[in-house]
Amino acid sequence: MTDGFISIGLLKFFKPVLSAAKFALDGISKKYLLPLYERSDRLYQQQRALGAKWSPLTQYLEYSIETSNIFDHLNGKKQRIALRKLKDVVTPIDSVTLLVTAHSKGFIEPERIVTGKVDEKPQLFTLHNIPIQEIFVEREGIYTSYESMTVEVLEIISRHEPLPIHSASSPYFTPTHYSYLNEDYAEKWGYFWNLGLYTSAKEELHLAIRYFFGVDLIPVWGRQRTLWDKIRLSICWMLTHRRVLNQIFWTALIFRVIKIDDNGEITSNLRWLNYSLME
Secondary structure: OHHHHHHHHHHHHHHHHHHHHHHHHHHHHHHHHHHHHHHHHHHHHHHHOOOOOOEEEOOOEEEEEEOOOHHHHHOOOOOEEEEEEOOOOOOOEOEEEEEEEEEOOOOEEEEEEEOOOEOOOOEEEEOOOOOOOOEEEEOOEEEEOOOEEEEEEEEEEEOOEEOOOOOOEOOOEOOOOHHHHOOOEEEEOOEEEEOHHHHHHHHHHHHHHHHHOOHHHOOOOHHHOOHHHHHHHHHHHHHOOHHHHHHHHHHHHHOOOEEEOOOOOEEEOOHHHOHHHHO
16 A cells, blocks of 8 residues: 555656656757758748749740648648739730639539739739648558649630630649658647658668668678678668667757758768768
């Protein structure tokens, strides 16, 4: 009975201590990791942002579209399209009627947009009727709520008259974001972050460790391996284990032992982390 009371007393004592330690650890983690998370997510959003890429639509216009995935949607982001006149078009455009459509095998989900005067300054429109594309993983395979999207020009009015239109519809394109099927996304501090910048960098770190220990030069057959070969293999296996490699990566990044450029390439002054210094 006494032992039970002691155990309960210790639990009551250590519970707030553990809570305080967790709170402090979360604070430290946020201080060092938040800037890294923000950088990766910002670069990812910039690559997909509205206006980052423009595609021609008829001989008069071009469009840019920003589709959102389930994580963007949870973060409050909406699907949008931007439209503007091509730079070399001198014909005034009073209005444009667009049809943006999400296509599936059994149905379509269209959204009709009517613009005002269109010039080289982009006009932005939120796609209220086009739902966020969802993804379903089942035994038979991976499915999406719709397969593709198109943008079609129904009418262009200039000086109160319709203009002749060529190539009125865009090619079919898919808004699927397969990055949310892998580890590119992480939920932390009430937000979904895209950490794709660091995915290739982790793989590069993995390869650098293997290269440093010369793993690829070790004989495949166990009987041909020396004791030193076995030691190197064991150390390399331990360092490249998923959890250990993750800790090494983030620690090296926080303490600036490695640097990562906007393309996810690693640079470091340490010989075993830098291919150029190993040669």
